[in-house]
Amino acid sequence: MGPANVDFVIMFFIATAVMLLLAFSIIFFVVFYQKRILSEQLKRKLLEAEYQQKMLQAALESQEKERSRLASDLHDSVGAMLSTIRLTLHPVVKAGNGQPLDHTKQLLDETIETVRRISRDLLPSGLEKFGLTYSVQEMCDRINSSGIIEVKFSETGNPIAMDKKREVLVYRIIQEMVNNAIRHSKASMLKIQMEWGNTLHLVIQDNGEGFDFEGFKNNTAASKAGLGLYSIETRVSLLGASLGYDTVFPKGSQFTVKIPTAA
Amino acid sequence: MTTNEFLHFSNYFQWVGSFTILLFSAYFYKSSPREIRLLGAYGLNSVLFQLIQSNYKILGLHPNAVGNTYVFTEVFLLLLLYYWMLRSKLIKRIVVVAFVLFVVFFAFNVLNDFTHHSGPVRAARDGLLIFFSVMYFFQLLKQRAQHNLFDSPMFWSNTAILIYFSCTFMLSLFSNYIVKVLLDDFSIFWSFRNFLRTGFCILICFGIWTGRKSYPYLSKNTISRIL
Numbered sequence: 114m115g116p117a118n119v120d121f122v123i124m125f126f127i128a129t130a131v132m133l134l135l136a137f138s139i140i141f142f143v144v145f146y147q148k149r150i151l152s153e154q155l156k157r158k159l160l161e162a163e164y165q166q167k168m169l170q171a172a173l174e175s176q177e178k179e180r181s182r183l184a185s186d187l188h189d190s191v192g193a194m195l196s197t198i199r200l201t202l203h204p205v206v207k208a209g210n211g212q213p214l215d216h217t218k219q220l221l222d223e224t225i226e227t228v229r230r231i232s233r234d235l236l237p238s239g240l241e242k243f244g245l246t247y248s249v250q251e252m253c254d255r256i257n258s259s260g261i262i263e264v265k266f267s268e269t270g271n272p273i274a275m276d277k278k279r280e281v282l283v284y285r286i287i288q289e290m291v292n293n294a295i296r297h298s299k300a301s302m303l304k305i306q307m308e309w310g311n312t313l314h315l316v317i318q319d320n321g322e323g324f325d326f327e328g329f330k331n332n333t334a335a336s337k338a339g340l341g342l343y344s345i346e347t348r349v350s351l352l353g354a355s356l357g358y359d360t361v362f363p364k365g366s367q368f369t370v371k372i373p374t375a376a
Numbered sequence: 377m378t379t380n381e382f383l384h385f386s387n388y389f390q391w392v393g394s395f396t397i398l399l400f401s402a403y404f405y406k407s408s409p410r411e412i413r414l415l416g417a418y419g420l421n422s423v424l425f426q427l428i429q430s431n432y433k434i435l436g437l438h439p440n441a442v443g444n445t446y447v448f449t450e451v452f453l454l455l456l457l458y459y460w461m462l463r464s465k466l467i468k469r470i471v472v473v474a475f476v477l478f479v480v481f482f483a484f485n486v487l488n489d490f491t492h493h494s495g496p497v498r499a500a501r502d503g504l505l506i507f508f509s510v511m512y513f514f515q516l517l518k519q520r521a522q523h524n525l526f527d528s529p530m531f532w533s534n535t536a537i538l539i540y541f542s543c544t545f546m547l548s549l550f551s552n553y554i555v556k557v558l559l560d561d562f563s564i565f566w567s568f569r570n571f572l573r574t575g576f577c578i579l580i581c582f583g584i585w586t587g588r589k590s591y592p593y594l595s596k597n598t599i600s601r602i603l
Binding site: 118121122125128129132133135136137139140143144146147148151 | 513516517524525538539542545558
């Protein structure tokens with residue numbers, strides 16, 4: 114190979130190297146630019162999710178406050194007024210003016226009891242004072258005494274005191290699931306199990322008809338509202354918990370919620 | 377190993393590369409989009425032309441005539457690929473115009489003597505494909521990123537096209553000079569190109585393989601249905 118040809122070969126390789134360098138520069142630029150866009154999109158999505166989480170939390174907190182106000186009003190105003198009416202009616206009944214008044218008193222007693230029950234459902238006062246276990250136990254006792262369904266409650270492990278807001282969320286999840294079982298599953302027995310550990314393992318099992326959980330999961334929010342599943346999912350997500358569903362042999366369904374005890 | 381043996385060896389490599397593209401696209405044929413199928417057609421085209429070129433004496437053909445025809449079919453297939461990949465109507469029109477101009481340029485350079493090795497035609501091919509691969513990357517930049525680029529088979533195919541044709545551009549441009557002046561050393565340059573082409577084929581196969589999750593109708597029995 115002559116010197117002119119050597120020069121050509123060198124020039125050829127330099128020119129090819131420059132072309133290759135340009136090609137790689139374009140490829141790397143595209144890759145890094147796309148990666149940057151993807152990471153920005155991810156950040157924006159995370160921010161949106163965080164914002165939505167905060168909005169949900171605020172909505173649920175305001176709902177709890179409203180429930181609390183309504184429960185106080187019912188208990189302190191309507192309940193007190195009904196009790197006063199009952200007291201004022203007592204001497205008249207005692208005077209023995211006939212059966213219609215007895216019936217009125219009975220109706221009044223039922224109304225007072227209904228107001229108390231609604232008030233208790235709206236604000237589980239035991240939750241604030243005695244904690245989650247006590248409130249759930251109280252709820253189970255109340256349902257058992259009504260005779261609608263048999264509820265068995267069990268607890269294992271050492272209960273961990275959670276933040277009150279989180280306890281309210283857990284209580285509402287249990288309440289919603291119990292209501293679902295009573296209203297929709299046609300179950301005769303319900304088991305509520307709480308296992309305390311690093312996470313609170315909550316299992317709610319019934320012997321009812323069960324339902325298509327996956328179908329519900331894939332459906333829209335509006336269709337979930339019917340079974341209160343949307344509100345359960347919302348609370349589960351606010352707790353950073355996970356929700357599972359299984360069918361139980363021979364019949365029934367089982368919800369499992371794993372809740373981190375610390376926020 | 378003599379330079380001619382080395383050239384022969386590299387030829388074998390690039391043939392295997394093209395055959396691998398054909399195999400990969402055949403494997404995913406039923407489930408893959410038309411772009412992957414076209415890459416398969418490109419692989420088949422390369423395999424056939426490389427077979428013809430290896431046996432040109434038996435077939436009574438001139439190797440340059442086979443090479444020129446291959447360049448034409450290669451430009452047609454790869455420009456069709458860009459016609460499908462590029463979404464802008466304006467760029468699609470540019471692809472069509474570029475192909476028409478290439479046909480005119482090809483006719484002007486080669487048709488007088490079809491056995492003549494035309495460097496400018498090959499350089500034009502490389503230039504066109506570099507231009508449209510850059511256009512495709514420009515399109516990717518304009519699009520909002522929705523998925524990882526590395527999962528897209530077209531990203532890898534386009535990368536392969538840009539790298540390979542950028543490397544061969546100078547070789548194509550000066551190929552007339554190399555053939556006439558460097559004589560025996562020509563085979564070293566062509567071996568370099570053949571190994572580059574093998575890399576190009578591997579990159580395309582890698583793209584087809586990484587994009588397999590996005591092919592909607594993939595089934596395990598695809599290969600048995602094809603073979």
